Amino acid sequence: MALLEIRHMTHHFGGLRAVHDYNLSIEPGQVRGLIGPNGAGKTTIFNLITGIYRPSEGQILLDGAPIAGLAPYQIADRGLGRTFQDLRLWRHMTVLEHVKLAHYSKLRYGLFGAFFGTPARHREEDRITRRSMELLEMMNVAHLADQLVPNLPYGAQRRVEMARALATGPKVLFLDEPTAGMNPEELIQMMAIIRKVRQSLGLAIFLIEHRLKMVMELCDIIQTLVFGEVIAEGSPEEIQNNPAVIEAYLGKEIVE
Amino acid sequence: WGKAELIKVGINAPMTGDIPKVGEGSKFAAQMWLEDIKAAGGLDVGGVKHPVELVIEDNESKAESAVKTNTKMITEDEVLVIVGPQSSKQAVPAGDVANNYKTPMISPWSTNPDTTKDRPYVFRGCFLDPFQGPVVANFITNEFGFTKAAVLYDVASDYPKGLAEFFKKAWEELHGPGSVVAYESFTTKDADFSSQLTNIINSGAEVLFTPQYYNEVALIVQQAHELGWKKPIVGSDSWGSAETIELCGAACHGLFFSTHYAAAGATGKTKEFIDRYQAKHGYIPDDVAALTWDALGIVGQAISTCGKITGDVEDDRQCVRDAMAKIKEYDGITGKMTFTEEGDPIKCAVIVKISDKGEYEFYKSVCP
Amino acid sequence: MVFFLQNIINALQWGSFYAMIALGYSMVYSILMLFNFAHGDIFMVGAYIGFGVATGLVTLSATGFIALPGWVILVLTILLSMFLTSFVGMIVERVGYRPLRDAPRASAAITGLMIGIILETGNLALMGARRVSFPPLIESVTYNIGGVFVTNKKILIVVVSLAFMLALHLFVQRTRYGMAMRAMAFDFVVVPLMGVPVNTIARLTFAIGSALAAVAGILFGLAYPVLDPYMGIVFGWKAFVAAILGGRGSIMGATLAGFLLGFIEIFVAMIFPSTLRDLIAYSIILLILVFRPHGFFGEPYSARLRL
Amino acid sequence: MQLSVENLRVSYGRIKALHGIDFHLDKGEIVCIIGANGAGKSTTLRAISRMVPVEPGSRMTYMGQDLLKHPADRVVSRLGISHVPEGRRLFGNLTVLENLQLATFARKDRENIPADIDRVFAIFPRLQERVSQKSGTLSGGEQQMLAIGRAFMSGRKIMLLDEPSMGLAPLLMLSVFKALREINQREGTTILLVEQNARLALQFSSRGYVLENGSLVLQGNSAELLANPDVKKAYLGG
Amino acid sequence: MEANRDKSPSHPPRGKGALRRACGRVPLLGWLLAILCAVLLEHYLGKALADLLGLRKIPVLLGVVTILKKPLLMPKTVLFVFLIYALPIGLTARLIREPANWLAERLMRMPVLIPAAVHLAILYAILHIWGDVSAYRVLTLKLTLIAVMLTLSLNVINGYMGEFSCSHPGFMALGAYATSVFTVGLFATDKIFGPALLPEALGVYLFPVALFLGGMVAALGALVIAIPSFRTRGDYLAIISLAFLFIVKSMIENLEFVGGPRGLSSQPDYASLPMVFSACALCVWIINNFVRSTIGKALNAVRDDEMAADAMTVNTRRTKMVAFMFAAFWAGVAGGLFAHVLRYVNPATFGIQKLAEVLAMVYFGGLNSVYGSIVGAVSLSMLSEALRPLEIFKWIIIPLLLILVMIFRPTGLIAFKEFDGRRLMQPRNRPDNEV
Numbered sequence A: 001m002a003l004l005e006i007r008h009m010t011h012h013f014g015g016l017r018a019v020h021d022y023n024l025s026i027e028p029g030q031v032r033g034l035i036g037p038n039g040a041g042k043t044t045i046f047n048l049i050t051g052i053y054r055p056s057e058g059q060i061l062l063d064g065a066p067i068a069g070l071a072p073y074q075i076a077d078r079g080l081g082r083t084f085q086d087l088r089l090w091r092h093m094t095v096l097e098h099v100k101l102a103h104y105s106k107l108r109y110g111l112f113g114a115f116f117g118t119p120a121r122h123r124e125e126d127r128i129t130r131r132s133m134e135l136l137e138m139m140n141v142a143h144l145a146d147q148l149v150p151n152l153p154y155g156a157q158r159r160v161e162m163a164r165a166l167a168t169g170p171k172v173l174f175l176d177e178p179t180a181g182m183n184p185e186e187l188i189q190m191m192a193i194i195r196k197v198r199q200s201l202g203l204a205i206f207l208i209e210h211r212l213k214m215v216m217e218l219c220d221i222i223q224t225l226v227f228g229e230v231i232a233e234g235s236p237e238e239i240q241n242n243p244a245v246i247e248a249y250l251g252k253e254i255v256e
Numbered sequence B: 001w002g003k004a005e006l007i008k009v010g011i012n013a014p015m016t017g018d019i020p021k022v023g024e025g026s027k028f029a030a031q032m033w034l035e036d037i038k039a040a041g042g043l044d045v046g047g048v049k050h051p052v053e054l055v056i057e058d059n060e061s062k063a064e065s066a067v068k069t070n071t072k073m074i075t076e077d078e079v080l081v082i083v084g085p086q087s088s089k090q091a092v093p094a095g096d097v098a099n100n101y102k103t104p105m106i107s108p109w110s111t112n113p114d115t116t117k118d119r120p121y122v123f124r125g126c127f128l129d130p131f132q133g134p135v136v137a138n139f140i141t142n143e144f145g146f147t148k149a150a151v152l153y154d155v156a157s158d159y160p161k162g163l164a165e166f167f168k169k170a171w172e173e174l175h176g177p178g179s180v181v182a183y184e185s186f187t188t189k190d191a192d193f194s195s196q197l198t199n200i201i202n203s204g205a206e207v208l209f210t211p212q213y214y215n216e217v218a219l220i221v222q223q224a225h226e227l228g229w230k231k232p233i234v235g236s237d238s239w240g241s242a243e244t245i246e247l248c249g250a251a252c253h254g255l256f257f258s259t260h261y262a263a264a265g266a267t268g269k270t271k272e273f274i275d276r277y278q279a280k281h282g283y284i285p286d287d288v289a290a291l292t293w294d295a296l297g298i299v300g301q302a303i304s305t306c307g308k309i310t311g312d313v314e315d316d317r318q319c320v321r322d323a324m325a326k327i328k329e330y331d332g333i334t335g336k337m338t339f340t341e342e343g344d345p346i347k348c349a350v351i352v353k354i355s356d357k358g359e360y361e362f363y364k365s366v367c368p
Numbered sequence C: 001m002v003f004f005l006q007n008i009i010n011a012l013q014w015g016s017f018y019a020m021i022a023l024g025y026s027m028v029y030s031i032l033m034l035f036n037f038a039h040g041d042i043f044m045v046g047a048y049i050g051f052g053v054a055t056g057l058v059t060l061s062a063t064g065f066i067a068l069p070g071w072v073i074l075v076l077t078i079l080l081s082m083f084l085t086s087f088v089g090m091i092v093e094r095v096g097y098r099p100l101r102d103a104p105r106a107s108a109a110i111t112g113l114m115i116g117i118i119l120e121t122g123n124l125a126l127m128g129a130r131r132v133s134f135p136p137l138i139e140s141v142t143y144n145i146g147g148v149f150v151t152n153k154k155i156l157i158v159v160v161s162l163a164f165m166l167a168l169h170l171f172v173q174r175t176r177y178g179m180a181m182r183a184m185a186f187d188f189v190v191v192p193l194m195g196v197p198v199n200t201i202a203r204l205t206f207a208i209g210s211a212l213a214a215v216a217g218i219l220f221g222l223a224y225p226v227l228d229p230y231m232g233i234v235f236g237w238k239a240f241v242a243a244i245l246g247g248r249g250s251i252m253g254a255t256l257a258g259f260l261l262g263f264i265e266i267f268v269a270m271i272f273p274s275t276l277r278d279l280i281a282y283s284i285i286l287l288i289l290v291f292r293p294h295g296f297f298g299e300p301y302s303a304r305l306r307l
Numbered sequence D: 001m002q003l004s005v006e007n008l009r010v011s012y013g014r015i016k017a018l019h020g021i022d023f024h025l026d027k028g029e030i031v032c033i034i035g036a037n038g039a040g041k042s043t044t045l046r047a048i049s050r051m052v053p054v055e056p057g058s059r060m061t062y063m064g065q066d067l068l069k070h071p072a073d074r075v076v077s078r079l080g081i082s083h084v085p086e087g088r089r090l091f092g093n094l095t096v097l098e099n100l101q102l103a104t105f106a107r108k109d110r111e112n113i114p115a116d117i118d119r120v121f122a123i124f125p126r127l128q129e130r131v132s133q134k135s136g137t138l139s140g141g142e143q144q145m146l147a148i149g150r151a152f153m154s155g156r157k158i159m160l161l162d163e164p165s166m167g168l169a170p171l172l173m174l175s176v177f178k179a180l181r182e183i184n185q186r187e188g189t190t191i192l193l194v195e196q197n198a199r200l201a202l203q204f205s206s207r208g209y210v211l212e213n214g215s216l217v218l219q220g221n222s223a224e225l226l227a228n229p230d231v232k233k234a235y236l237g238g
Numbered sequence E: 001m002e003a004n005r006d007k008s009p010s011h012p013p014r015g016k017g018a019l020r021r022a023c024g025r026v027p028l029l030g031w032l033l034a035i036l037c038a039v040l041l042e043h044y045l046g047k048a049l050a051d052l053l054g055l056r057k058i059p060v061l062l063g064v065v066t067i068l069k070k071p072l073l074m075p076k077t078v079l080f081v082f083l084i085y086a087l088p089i090g091l092t093a094r095l096i097r098e099p100a101n102w103l104a105e106r107l108m109r110m111p112v113l114i115p116a117a118v119h120l121a122i123l124y125a126i127l128h129i130w131g132d133v134s135a136y137r138v139l140t141l142k143l144t145l146i147a148v149m150l151t152l153s154l155n156v157i158n159g160y161m162g163e164f165s166c167s168h169p170g171f172m173a174l175g176a177y178a179t180s181v182f183t184v185g186l187f188a189t190d191k192i193f194g195p196a197l198l199p200e201a202l203g204v205y206l207f208p209v210a211l212f213l214g215g216m217v218a219a220l221g222a223l224v225i226a227i228p229s230f231r232t233r234g235d236y237l238a239i240i241s242l243a244f245l246f247i248v249k250s251m252i253e254n255l256e257f258v259g260g261p262r263g264l265s266s267q268p269d270y271a272s273l274p275m276v277f278s279a280c281a282l283c284v285w286i287i288n289n290f291v292r293s294t295i296g297k298a299l300n301a302v303r304d305d306e307m308a309a310d311a312m313t314v315n316t317r318r319t320k321m322v323a324f325m326f327a328a329f330w331a332g333v334a335g336g337l338f339a340h341v342l343r344y345v346n347p348a349t350f351g352i353q354k355l356a357e358v359l360a361m362v363y364f365g366g367l368n369s370v371y372g373s374i375v376g377a378v379s380l381s382m383l384s385e386a387l388r389p390l391e392i393f394k395w396i397i398i399p400l401l402l403i404l405v406m407i408f409r410p411t412g413l414i415a416f417k418e419f420d421g422r423r424l425m426q427p428r429n430r431p432d433n434e435v
């Protein structure tokens, strides 16, 4: 049984069919890519899986259990972590607080601890601080721990978002254009980070990207989405040479 | 004989907030009273002329502020006696403070029984709702012979609400249950009463009683006429302001209300006061000014009859309070007053008719 | 039936005030996304300015110098007061809102609240504690139509306010000024990049909103001729309710919600014991919002909105 | 020289973003500015379109007249300098069409507007399909097209583009750049382009500047810069 | 750090330059002890000094009231304040700097509750002795402490969670009435509830229970707003909360058994200074604990980006519900205390005006900040008390001041600042604690 399995997922916005009969199955440790022209419905697929929208039709199974219809926080808690295409960080919080907060559902002190500052709470806070710092180190942003996020360079913000997503303890990590707005050097750094994450945490990754270098080098299997439908699925080489993909997405000049 | 002790009189009045006009009236009356004392060279207590100082404080028309003001005047300024606060929502909690500190206080205008209840140090200068309600009910019955009345009042304000209830009770005692055919209310600061008035007109009432303040009176009366009401409208002492006519105009001519004194055709001291006030401030004093004036008169008399001011403010307060409780038949501009055990005055009410010139004419007097 | 019709007339008049004031509120609200808590007090100032102008004109006309009929005075009063009050609005914008444009919205709301208090207190200090009576510019005539009483003033009020609403709606929906206003509501930082002069639009918005408040103030003066410095508070807050209930930035919504509020208040008082009016009326509002969480014409909460 | 910038200095509070840079644009050119994250590229564009205040001593002239005496809206409406801001910044509550119309707010030649809108749709047919959709719900790439279209509507003397390739699919990226070149050639619009994707930017432009930590460190024609080993190392991914 | 320490309420007016540097290394403990000295001085010598200077009484509120009422007395008043407060505080603080630092250091080595208790005890002693001089001061103090609770609890919703809630006076009213019904019904003889049901003596001990109940009633009321907040936010929620306020007010006006608009009086005199002080200290402590915990930080996340919060496992519904109920609880407790300080409540007290007052305090002091709320509540309460002699102009000056603050510090005086008790109490003899 696959880790995450999606069957026949379809979604409409009003009259617009954004996603049609979408299927996916991710195995542990896999890196999957999702590419497609702008407006194809990639982000919508992420939003559907992570519970921000509820699919009009179809099933989503995580470890065999259906998760469609659960609230986003419940889905996140069960092991789907994500980043956002348009960086959704909390303006007034520090980097460390971001990562700590993502431990929310796993906190072991309740409101009582929050109100009265029990020793259990202090222990717990110390524990998640340590773990958060580890994650920040992994992302090479530990030195920024006490900064407020709006002051950070764009690339750092992306990495904070990723650390935050990892802190939820995901089984599958969803990355929506993690390198948008980065220069080639940062792109290479980001690729290294993703490899590191995959190796050390052993989780599956699902990636939306327009930077071909990234997709082709990192992904095991790539899906190409056009108008909400998957037109091709396969290894990087297969995709790169698929005429339909070239036609709809890559363009001849790029491939050449 | 050193210098004569300074006597401080506190005035706790709403200079800002909802009813600044009331504060203004109290302040003006108090200042006139002080002028008189000054002219006389001080307040004569047992043959010694004591200088008098007014401590006028703003209570912002808020309960907590009135409490603070009273506390401040008592403990900081060490006033001998306090006049005010005017409305019950401030006078009730402020009275508690005065009573706790054993400082005599007289609220000229508060009609809520709680203000003075079980508080030996607290007095008031006006009659209470339980008295005024029946006065009006009897008056209407005797004068017009009506049996079906309607009431329109402000639920969120304690004075109109209290009076409305007492009127209703008195009326139903006279004419049986259900004889108040419409009992309608609105909320402070409302300006439109058309729905309630439509209900009232629809109910077949013969008379409308509305114990409201003057600004609302103008609106109620005009709107009632616009909705086709031609029957009498009767009010209470809260109508007794020069502004009622100013705001209401001809619409109010010919209406009746019960009050403490009638400005038009007043004679003697009352007229003197009215003329003096009008000369100075340009308008005929409201009932609240007249009541404050009387309250200060009572205070003055109580201090005088107390016999001596020692400078030990606690003893003096006790002395003044005892003297005040003993006042008999104080002859004020709003009538003769004697205090009951609770510190409430026994005094007559006056029914006033608004003449076609817009003056308040004495119509008849009703005594308990 | 007569009874019912009468209350509809009542509600129309009452609702038109809420609608007019909500409209001015909604103007500012929909453009700058600010709660203009000073709006109720601008309404008060408008009424007083109207009072001043009307009294002046009446006196002038009484001297016989130029005898003007009542309706001419009324029209002149409305126009002059709109003009004058719009300056008050512009000053409020300049002093209280422009410096705070990048600040959290709530801070600007607090400034508005404070400006309101200053206007109230300033009025109290200037005019003294007495209330003033608005001059009856037109002879009140009551028509009895089958037991339903209607006055010429009521008709005037409803008609004038509906006319202003329609005009404003067209202005906002059809003109580029209106479009610029709606865009500013969303993100005013980049509005200048479209060649739109932001300050002018903001000033214009406040000017229009305040001018409407002046009209409302004068009509109010005609219908309820007692003015006091605190008369705007309750109206301001209720307009706040109506403006938002209508839906963020929707002129039609604000109008509709204003009338709705008027109808609810009048009819609740008609059907239920009137002591329970606020309790029931606002429970209804609350329920409406529970089931329509974004007002009548509003869009869902957008994360772009500042604090 | 159409636009000349001398000693441009900008700071955000205590953070100095630009330390006095000089550059110029000639009419009809395509010029790019490349540089790392946070180098001050966007700030440069914002300074030209008067979105951020500049420090005293900075000079900017447009066709010989002082640009600094114009507030932001008049830079667009009088001088015809339009700006596609970073992150698109569409008016999400307006429809696609309304966004385009709004950009013509101050235009005097109102009769040409419908034709111009049609031209935008000709360049980006996708927008025509979405013409009455609220722009807030467009996909990232669609939004980018609209942002460019909007700039096209508001001013065409100079267009300042802040990372137009961000988030675009490869094919679309090409068509956007083609469209830009078309606008440049047909209308004679000068284009100042800021890009992370330095290779693309240099291929597309005729001249380039390299910005590092708020100062210009290199300039030259694009082919030279492409061949420059330092540039290669730092910005072209080795 | 330094700047904020100066603004915290119990501190003397800010010194300048050299003086400031000299005082800079005095720990909080030192300041508290120095102020204690000053108030003791006033307690024992104040009257004598006032007589000597020809002032009739010890000036309340640092003489501002006196100066405004009688400007001629200004030199004397200022001299008094200087001799009794400024000079002794400055001198003592300087003199006991070393021992105080030593003591602070020792204290900080113990479990944090102990130094906290010591500091609070001294603070209480200061307030108590200061208040002993006149009942007016005590009353002002109590109402100020209550204002702190209200402001702080509203900040939880409006600052930390970023909603614009208008219902706080409503919560306060619920608490005030619930508590009053409890105490008046059980422990007082009055005309509404008849004779006392329980012996009077028990009342004082059960008062905290009454307050707790009041808080719970308010918290239940908060559900009315918390539940719609799942579906809507921002402006819509603002008017829901406003409607709630109108509803509560109207409901109480219609409840005859609590007196309707006439109000409810004869509450027993339970709200003593120690009671109010402990409630306030508890409130500050618990709220501060909460907002600094990761669970509390979820409020900030919901404010800044709810969708992201949701995707990061934060149960946003629960978070909102907790925030509303928690804040309402404290507003209810504050309301209960308020009712017992005044010993009278009526629905008119809990209207728009109260709302404007609390909102002003929150935004003046600073959003998202416990410091800010304390500073906002204390400074505005004190200011509006001190400016009372100006009557109408007070209501021009205070709003102007607020507008200026908003223009220059749009998020309030001390916004987004964590209140760290431990750091506050640190000894300051080492440079690293200086900052």
Ligand SMILES: Nc1ncnc2c1ncn2[C@@H]1O[C@H](COP(=O)(O)OP(=O)(O)OP(=O)(O)O)[C@@H](O)[C@H]1O
Residues within 6 Å of the ligand: A013, A016, A018, A036, A037, A038, A039, A040, A041, A042, A043, A044, A045, A085, D137, D138, D139, D140, D141, D142, D167, D169
């Ligand atoms: N809430 C919504 N309401 C209506 N339409 C929507 C909504 N969200 C997205 N869409 C539409 O659905 C389509 C798919 O959008 P989506 O954001 O998934 O695209 P994408 O593949 O992520 O594109 P990009 O690469 O540009 O980010 C787009 O045409 C968009 O306009």
Ligand SMILES: Nc1ncnc2c1ncn2[C@@H]1O[C@H](COP(=O)(O)OP(=O)(O)OP(=O)(O)O)[C@@H](O)[C@H]1O
Residues within 6 Å of the ligand: A151, A152, A153, A154, D012, D015, D016, D017, D035, D036, D037, D038, D039, D040, D041, D042, D043, D044, D086, D196
């Ligand atoms: N609004 C702001 N407030 C404070 N600092 C800012 C602001 N905007 C930019 N900065 C700072 O100014 C510097 C230059 O920023 P700018 O946005 O111009 O960089 P950029 O070259 O466009 O980078 P990027 O590639 O990330 O867009 C950076 O250090 C940035 O942190």
Ligand SMILES: [Mg+2]
Residues within 6 Å of the ligand: A042, A043, A044, A085, D139, D140
């Ligand atoms: Mg996308």
Ligand SMILES: [Mg+2]
Residues within 6 Å of the ligand: D041, D042, D043, D086, D162
């Ligand atoms: Mg940039």
